[in-house]
Amino acid sequence: MALKAVHVSDVPHFDQVPDNASLAMYANRCSIGAELGWKAFRASKFLVIGHRGSGMNALQSSDRRMKAIKENSILSFNAAAKFPVDFVEFDVQVTRDYCPVIFHDDFILSVDKGTVFEKRVTELSLSEFLNYGPQQDPQTEGNCLLRKTKDGKIVNWNVEIDDRLCTLEEAFHKVESSLGFNIELKFDDHIVYDQSYLTGVLQAILHVVFKNAKERPIIFSSFQPDAALLVRKLQATYPVFFLTNGGNELYHDVRRNSLEEALKVCLEGGLQGIVSEVKGIFRNPGTVKKIRESELSLLTYGTLNNVAEAVYMQHLMGVEGVIVDLVQEITEAMAEMIKPPAKAKAEVTGTTGEEGKEEEGKVKEEEEEEMDRKPQFSERELSFLMKLIPQLIDF
Missing domain, CATH: 3.20.20.190 (Phosphatidylinositol (PI) phosphodiesterase)
Known part of the structure; x- marks a missing residue:
């Protein structure tokens, strides 16, 4: 391409x-697993x-x-x-x-003749940007990529499986x-x-x-x-x-x-x-x-x-x-x-007609109960929270 x-x-x-x-142009667009709209986003x-x-x-x-x-x-x-x-x-x-x-x-870091230099991504042209790292032509070697860590160290950007910038x-x-x-x-x-x-x-x-x-x-x-x-x-x-x-x-x-x-x-x-x-x-x-x-x-x-x-x-x-x-x-x-939502469970049963409507009613009640119910934590979950809270307070 x-x-x-x-x-x-x-x-x-x-x-x-x-x-x-945009809304008029793409009014029929729908999503997978989420409802995307002008006013609200609600994941299903x-x-x-x-x-x-x-x-x-x-x-x-x-x-x-x-x-x-x-x-x-x-x-x-x-x-x-x-x-x-x-x-x-x-x-x-x-x-x-x-x-x-x-x-x-924000910056691309590389090295030339032993000198490390950095260039702002937004100041590079597309061709200059794509010239870093692996190249589309395997016979061509791109500029090496370095990276600066949070503590300021410069390290080689080495990964097990490399790929081109895109x-x-x-x-x-x-x-x-x-x-x-x-x-x-x-x-x-x-x-x-x-x-x-x-x-x-x-x-x-x-x-x-x-x-x-x-x-x-x-x-x-x-x-x-x-x-x-x-x-x-x-x-x-x-x-x-x-x-x-x-x-x-x-x-x-x-x-x-x-x-x-x-x-x-x-x-x-x-x-x-x-x-x-x-x-x-x-x-x-x-x-x-x-x-x-x-x-x-x-x-x-x-x-x-x-x-x-x-x-x-x-x-x-x-x-x-x-x-x-x-x-x-x-x-x-x-x-x-x-666990799968109650609605998903109902869909799996494949109920239709009056039986389906009755099932939908039950599903709605279950969903409302799930929303109102306070979380019940297991011993494992409580143990995790007790370990987690001090870390959050101290950080």
């Missing part, structure tokens, strides 16, 4: 987009979402699973699709020539079509962006999405409040979630500093949900109820989501889905821990 950059002039300007243009099941595909790369980790497949790659997305995940989450930035590419870090358009064409995309709109935390720049970037991304998504479920999310609010205004087809650290870190922009602020951003801007660092949820469990009562959806991310018991607790609390690194382990654990 030929790749080409999309120039911002090829996409309608912000003031040319009618309020419901507990969602498991693969982080950067089948899991992020933690290059200094002793766990081989964290270095198995290159993150944010076509191979990683399709590896996750082999398991019962609903979406893969990945990071999208836009190159200098307005092509949306999939890459997490564009958003490639992902639509090469990733299993039933797999939903949670597209994180990635921006640098240390830059203050003006609306014209954000508009150009988001228009380039939306151009690729609307051209290629077809029936694939899509969720947009961003830590950048203005980007999240703007993409909500630019389109009416796909839900937009606000990403927050949940108060675990402090930022200059106060909208990013708590779940309460995130809730306010969503309600004032008409966003459909929140994606919170999981520790923020465990430290403020009462916020889950507030979010749900506000008819917003709630997803979480973070290393605790690689612990099956922590994920199950969130299911009981009312969290609608989790972003995880250990895709196989968590999907298998959740299949054992979470």
